[in-house]
Amino acid sequence: MVRWPLQSIRRRIPTPASVTGAVQSPAVVTRLGLFLGPAFGVCFLTGLISHNAQSPTGVLLRPWPVWGYRLTQGIHVATGIACLPLLLAKIFAAYPRILDRPDGPARGPSVIIRFAAGRLLIGILTAAGIVQVATGLFNIFQWYVFTFDFVPVHYAVAWVAMGAILIHVATKLPTIIETLRRRRRTGQRHSPGARRGFIGGVLGVAGGLTIFSIGQTIGPLNGLALLSPRRPRSVNLQGVPINRTAAQAGVVDRIDSWSLTITGPSGEHTLHRDTLTAMPQATVRLPIACVEGWSVSAEWSGVRIKDLVDLVGGAGRDLRVQSMERGSRYARTRLPADFVADPRSILAIRINGEVLALDHGYPARIIAPDRPGALQTKWVERLEVL
């Protein structure tokens, strides 16, 4: 007798078929997944590269090509932004599935458990995907509304999201294959009518967002970067954006008493700015590439790192770089031996023909090829051969 109210309730709840429209079909959901999955995959892989590059114990770090980090981080941010409309479209196309119920007339425990596990996976997949895209967007705009430590959380959730995507593909593989086979069997080159238009439109929106934001990475498209967090480079101080000012770093009061201490196997040297200026100078053109996706090339002049390290007999070793800033994750960084030996790695004192501005790291900052902007240490006060 208890069944009657339950059956009555079940009859009143819509089924997926009753709310399915032109685009809520396995064909559309599958095809959107064929774009969203790889977009997330590329974002994940470039994110791994970025995370490795920022790690003191990162593997396979090399100072070439000079534009390496610029490229991978630019792609990471661009694909992350493109995931926004793709994710919204996938949610839109798949929304009838929220009304799914356990299959079969005899809904035994195993069916219900399998159904619940499937819903849990979808819940984790969707939540992880939304968290990654949302926090990534907040981070590139420097609005730290999430309050947690972004780097370890974004890295950990990326693994959860990719893992959930792979399991999701594994469970849906028969549907994916059948959908793609049906297209080939009927000889259709494209999904019919409305579905083709929807997918094309979604890709167009994703492409449009990319075009209007990727100019922060690609110079010729800089004028189109309407959706990027930073305005074109020409309006920035000395042509390069600043993420952290000297005031924010708390170094302003100590700048006048600045000196550079270099320690190594053969002893210790203390240099002042006029000593640095008197040493042989090198000029290199290298990009600053930020984790937020923007990157700008500039002309830097200063003393080669290897020349400074040679003063203390530290050739062939890693270097610890200490900033005047205190309490920041990147106040102390490690420059691998390959980077130290590279002639393009310099302790810069000038940028684009001008003396380095205080907010750009005056009196001296590290500039090295293929290195994340956060590790191009500003206000360097100590170099220690390890």
Added chain:
Amino acid sequence: MTERIVRWSLAVLGGCGMAYGLVLVLTRVSPADWFRLARWGLAAWMINDLVLMPLALLLGLTVLRRVPPRRRMPLRIGLLGLASLVIMTAIAVGARAHQKNPTAEVTAPLPALLITGGVLVLVILVAELVAGLQRPERDEGPAAG
């Protein structure tokens, strides 16, 4: 057989990935951040299941059914594009209000929204014009969503 192997391989790889992610949360993320992350995850799930999906359902049942079949697809694409732009603009506006870096020359979000929104509308209109010249009227079926 091959399909079965591929499915199992993907499932195992995916399981390992998720497990590694969980280990990273437990070992590299501070305990205080666990709860913040859990709140964000819960909020994301709620936004999906309690906001986005009902909104999509409502859109289909109340708006799209009143629109001629031929106009529904451009409307869907326009709304999707607009939603993406509004989300990015909202973040940009909020970021400007909370900007701690006084030297940051940020892009003005509202003009950006107007220009990119205008481009979106223009592209949809041109696409519709081209489609109208190329194809006859076609009924697209049920309106929901």
